[in-house]
Amino acid sequence: MLTLILVCAFISLVFGHGDHQHSLYYPEVSEHEAKSFLHKRHAGHTALSSTASPDPAYCTQLLPGYETWCELHIPYCQEQQEYTREQRCATLTTPCAPGQFCMLTTPCPAHFAHACVDINECDSNPCQNGGTCHDGISKYTCTCLPGWTGTNCEIDIDECLSFPCMYGNDCIEDRINSYKCVCSERYEGVHCETDCRPGPVDVMFLVDTSWSQSEAMNRSIAYMTKFIKHVPIGSYDFQVSLVSFASKPELVFNFTAYRSNSSLLDAVSFIRNERGATKTSDALSFISQEILNPANGARLLSNISHYVVLLTDGLSTDRAQAIQRAQILKATYLGFKIFVVGVGEDIGHEELVQLSTDPSYTFAPDNDDLLFAMLKDATDYGCTDCNSSSVTDVVILFDTSKDSSPLVENSLHSLKVVEKLFDSFDTTNTNVSVAMMTYSNDTQIQFDFHQRSIPDTKAKLYTVSIEDKKGNTAFALSRLQDELFNRSSTGSRPNARKICYLFTNGNWAKTDILRIKQQIVNLHNDGISVNIMVPFEITDSGLHRTLENAKEAAFDPYRVYMIEDNGNSISMAVKSAARDTKYVECPPNIFDLKN
The missing domain is CATH 3.40.50.410 (von Willebrand factor, type A domain)
Structure with missing residues (x-):
């Protein structure tokens, strides 16, 4: 009974595929979808005979069993579809509108249907140079890759037309979606926007x-x-x-x-x-x-x-x-x-x-x-190219001799100046390292360039006192390099700027001044500046002689600092003296580098 019902149902289904039933197979489908329909149905049907060879007309006739046969012989049937499409589409009472064409919308040979569908303008691959095509109604649009423009992405955009290179520098389009600025003389950067030539x-x-x-x-x-x-x-x-x-x-x-x-x-x-x-x-x-x-x-x-x-x-x-x-x-x-x-x-x-x-x-x-x-x-x-720096090794060279020490009558003025100078170096936040050497007829290192706590250093300053010995400033200057500046064990750095601050009252014998001058010139030639620091009180006698001696011994009068015992004088002089520890370094050919 069940078998009879299924057979009847099948006969009813097949013989119910008259022309009046075509609308049941809408909506319209694409050619790709139509072909895939055949593939999907293939697995669900049984071939009549793999050797059967019906007349091609069977693929368009409503005969029992031949629909299944045709679906099992897809290549054979597909050869018949174009003829069938032409025959079916010729019966259209209204021609397809512009931008449409007639196609078979239902692929089974026994119940073909046809309709007007939109033409896919992108099938001709109109977009060039990697552009992406988007189909529309009777039109298409291309989305171009960067660097291209035009209806079909056929135009190479000239990126130089926007004048991207600054300060009148030349632009060349060296490749697609790219340009290169040819920077002349002083300019640098992608757009020649940076002027690194001073x-x-x-x-x-x-x-x-x-x-x-x-x-x-x-x-x-x-x-x-x-x-x-x-x-x-x-x-x-x-x-x-x-x-x-x-x-x-x-x-x-x-x-x-x-x-x-x-x-x-x-x-x-x-x-x-x-x-x-x-x-x-x-x-x-x-x-x-x-x-x-x-x-x-x-x-x-x-x-x-x-x-x-x-x-x-x-x-x-x-x-x-x-x-x-x-x-x-x-x-x-x-x-x-x-x-x-x-x-x-x-x-x-x-x-x-x-x-x-x-x-x-x-x-x-x-x-x-x-x-x-x-x-x-x-x-x-x-x-x-030019960079700020504070990499400086500083030596406080303090005269403790009985004849030329600034510690006159146990005055602490000179030590206060040393303390203010030390504070101005800001050794915590800069690359300034400070050492201290005292001298009379011989030299003694109080502390070298190795870092230490600021309170300890200041405490060390105030242990300095006058010695009952004759001073030898020229000798002390001659020992600076061997004992401090050129000795790595002291913490000296070979690439650091080197400055000596000589604290004295300048009460030198005339015969000593020439030797002191020569040592200062030698140090200057070796890259070491010597600043002569003369703290004084307004009541000091012989001040004029002190100044003259210091100027005569100094490499340049600018290197002589006469520092009066008052807060403003100390502050201004120390600011000026400490400036040498912060400087700028530039390559000697800085202008040539940019040409």
């Missing part, structure tokens, strides 16, 4: 030509000459202007007067002294109006730095007014910075550190610290 810079030298500078004028000229030889001069590099002052300031030449190093060197060599007082306040007021004046050739662009280099001895006739004017300029004129170089036969360090934009902008004339500090300041943030 400059452009406008430098205005403000030179003290007063009567007190008559013997030091050649040193001012030598300093400017050395500076100019180290920098490129031109409208896209460094421009130099010169202002002299004594009783009043005078513009000697503006920024555009000389466009080459050689012409500038000739120009500065002719500057001469004038009779008159040192009115620094008026000079500062004058340069504040002229350094940023386009009429003088100043370049007022965001990428151009402006500096004043003041060469003076710090002994202004109008000291109070000069310091006040400098403070006003710091607060109100942010467009330029004032660097100060101590040049003269006598140096007032307390004034110099207050005239500069910052105490760290006060410099000795016997090294290139100002030049390197300026080069670093004049490059873009993040450039690493």
